[in-house]
Amino acid sequence: MKSEPDVFGYDDLVRVKREGWDGVRNYQARNFMRSMAKGDEVIFYHSNATPPGAAGIAKIVKTAEPDPTQFDPASKYYDPASDPADPRWDWVTLGPVKKLRFVPLDELRSMPELTECRLLARGNRLSVIPLTDDEFVAIARAGGVSR
DNA sequence: GCCAACGTTGGC
């Protein structure tokens, strides 16, 4: 799951303990969130950063439910087309697991385990991207966490 | 700041 560290980085997640992943306004990304189970772990990736890369491991502490920002006219994520009786957008709630030794994008690209990884695919713009178990473990290990 | 990628919108 990607976040811009200038807006909300892994250290922010550690500080606040849990965070609703608001603002996802892409159906594919939403559907990936809907498929997540409580306790599932994710790589917290810093996008639009210098450098970008994997910053930590987080976990799902609450499964998908409607993202309240879609109904808030003051929110930049407000979606007037979303019907409260049939909400269009969901969020999941994340909690921190373990901060990684930062694994920059360059290093991720050099890892043979990640040659097929959708995160590294050209033109990829999805903010929520599925990883295989092997991909997850490889990134975690590169960040100093083995399991 | 630039640009490629790509999802969405809206005219037809």
Next chain:
DNA sequence: GCCAACGTTGGC
């Protein structure tokens, strides 16, 4: 249903 225009993402 097609497709051009537009907006956003995200690496560089």
